[in-house]
Amino acid sequence: MSKRTYLIAGNWKLNAGAQDGLDLAQGIADVAKGASNVDVVISPPLTVIAAIAATIEDAESDVEIAGQNLYPKSSGAFTGEISAAMLKSAGASWVLVGHSERRQLFGETNTQVREKIEAAVAGELRPIACIGESLEEREANKTLEVVFEQVDAFADLLKENPGNIVIAYEPVWAIGTGKVASPEQAQEVHAAIRGRLAEKVSAEVAEKTRILYGGSVKGENATELLGCADIDGALVGGASLKPEGFGQIIAAAQKL
Numbered sequence: 364m365s366k367r368t369y370l371i372a373g374n375w376k377l378n379a380g381a382q383d384g385l386d387l388a389q390g391i392a393d394v395a396k397g398a399s400n401v402d403v404v405i406s407p408p409l410t411v412i413a414a415i416a417a418t419i420e421d422a423e424s425d426v427e428i429a430g431q432n433l434y435p436k437s438s439g440a441f442t443g444e445i446s447a448a449m450l451k452s453a454g455a456s457w458v459l460v461g462h463s464e465r466r467q468l469f470g471e472t473n474t475q476v477r478e479k480i481e482a483a484v485a486g487e488l489r490p491i492a493c494i495g496e497s498l499e500e501r502e503a504n505k506t507l508e509v510v511f512e513q514v515d516a517f518a519d520l521l522k523e524n525p526g527n528i529v530i531a532y533e534p535v536w537a538i539g540t541g542k543v544a545s546p547e548q549a550q551e552v553h554a555a556i557r558g559r560l561a562e563k564v565s566a567e568v569a570e571k572t573r574i575l576y577g578g579s580v581k582g583e584n585a586t587e588l589l590g591c592a593d594i595d596g597a598l599v600g601g602a603s604l605k606p607e608g609f610g611q612i613i614a615a616a617q618k619l
């Protein structure tokens with residue numbers, strides 16, 4: 364069986380939320396042209412999602428938009444929150460869930476991550492569910508214990524949505540630090556996650572599910588990471604804020 368379609372997703376975090384975001388989206392639409400065999404997603408701040416959706420449409424680009432977070436309820440007294448339907452109506456078709464910054468800085472639990480994935484799927488958004496261990500956990504040899512617990516919290520939801528829920532393995536110690544996991548380290552965890560899906564859900568779901576790597580991915584290391592058998596794409600932070608850098612990662616996926 365041929366490898367799953369690569370997905371390259373850019374997580375802008377708390378950056379590029381005004382005209383700079385529109386310019387960046389335009390630049391990414393330009394560099395992604397012709398990469399028809401790679402799925403490209405950008406995750407801008409909420410305030411510019413609708414305007415970026417229009418920019419992308421005008422550019423006749425296939426780039427898709429992800430929210431960075433959502434609230435699992437559809438409406439009500441939840442000041443400051445945003446629902447799946449609101450994201451979708453703004454122009455998003457994907458949403459990041461459980462990014463390590465949300466888990467660490469905002470106390471998101473595995474239970475909440477599950478609820479958010481359920482809400483995303485119900486609202487016809489495709490979730491990118493983020494998991495990963497801290498440096499302390501890796502050094503204590505707890506990597507697989509931690510990521511299995513994170514995956515187990517939502518694995519059964521993949522059964523009815525094979526292919527529509529994407530997992531992003533992002534070792535916390537590699538995010539924004541310039542310390543990328545070696546291809547061997549990343550592949551080892553990716554293969555273990557796929558094995559866990561086979562065990563907990565089914566071999567078919569495990570085979571179909573895209574597992575992205577995230578943590579200091581850039582043009583220079585993209586080819587060797589994406590070349591690993593169980594790495595199906597990248598979730599890119601810092602290097603997604605410049606069209607050239609992000610374009611190099613898309614090009615690497617395209618060539619593989």
Ligand code: PGA
Pocket residue numbers: 374533537538539540541577578579580598599600601602
């Ligand atoms: P980074 O961020 O590429 O800047 O390490 C990745 C992420 O947080 O998703």
